[in-house]
Amino acid sequence: MASHFSIQAQAGPARLGRLHTAHGGVETPAFIPCGTAGTVKAVPQDILEDLGAQIILGNTYHLYLRPGPELIRSLGGLHKFMSWGRTILTDSGGFQVFSLSGLRKVTEEGVQFRSHLDGTTHLFTPERSTEIQIVLGADVVMAFDECTEHPAERSRVRDSMEMTLRWARRSKDAFDRHKHEVVWGNHGAQVQSLFGIVQGGMYADLRRESAERTVEMNFAGYAIGGLSVGEPREQRVEMISAALEILPRDRPRYVMGVGYPDEIVQYASMGVDMMDCVLPTRAARHGMLFTSEGRMNIKNQRYAQDQSPLDPKCGCRVCSRYSRAYLRHLFVSAEPLAGVLNTMHNLWFYLDTMRSVRHAIGLGDLSGTLSGKASLA
């Protein structure tokens, strides 16, 4: 059996749902912390569980380069390797086609990367990416796509989109071909599922077409990719709307790489079920914290003697125990604990925001959630 998705309540276009995988349920709308290299940076797995993360994201490209899929397979798969018993979604490496643009060459066959670690050359194809993700043991496998750069001419976006569609087909074929080859632990059955990815740049009609043609391939879920690449927010919303028009309502819909707290609330209210973003974790390590009052930079001089918690309205372990003055001290002193505590807070803020969103959808009214939890940029 493959993982499946069920919807429990709706509030307008927003849905309260549950994604079932071999590693437990994921209540949606869900925020997915990014754990690129087999770790959500700065946070131990047990704390991640305490924060309420039900799913995390791993990255095929990074784990492939180091420590390598065969090593992870030999150690029992990514879940066991990193001691994470809940759901894992792996990104295919498609985003690295974008972010490592100076280190790769794209052809129809796939993408040739020069490793950012040691300069060696590696070929990623839809087949290879899919196989690696299967070997890693990801619960949700992402199709290998090209995250198109922005801005881009329409013809360039169309070509890129067409290639992503062909790569989606190849990913799907590879997935169907291999998915019974790997049997993990006590589950006794292969229970991974594959999501397709909608592209189409900043052209709404291309977004719709990409969605239609991706849906024709019948994936377990659908992602909307190629966003948060420098476009204005209104445009992003427009592209998400265009794709959501087409994507089936009975499958999970996942917007990749977003966003600020108020953004994820907004997208959830539009009917998006899953979102991931490095922002809360990266920003935390850089001293930027999200609070009910907006964002704050903990390194600011004005917090040097501030004995109050980061966010008086926050229920997280960091806010209930440590002062702004102490957190500032840790950050300014470059103490590793600064990154740990800051990340714990930011992730709690995101995950708690999603809990509020789910609660509101359950009550049938999302109206208060946006303003109540939003941390404006």
Place this chain on the structure above:
RNA sequence: GCACAGGUGACCGAGUGGUUAAUGGUAGCAGACUGUAAAUCUGCCGCUCUUAGGAGCUACGGAGGUUCGAAUCCUCCCCUGUGCA
């Protein structure tokens, strides 16, 4: 006391006649961060004015001097380090 070596902006440390308010670091102040090449990157960082461009002032231990022009050359003095007495 003698001999070397030095004294540069908050600190460390380049510069050895003009393009030098003075390279780089550090510290400080602020900003950015969206499927993580990110515990990273960017800006500011002598003082006073200015709407911008900019203007004025002060500054390379101290005091003199040479020169059109000195952190840079000369003289004397003060101080620091090392070595010898």
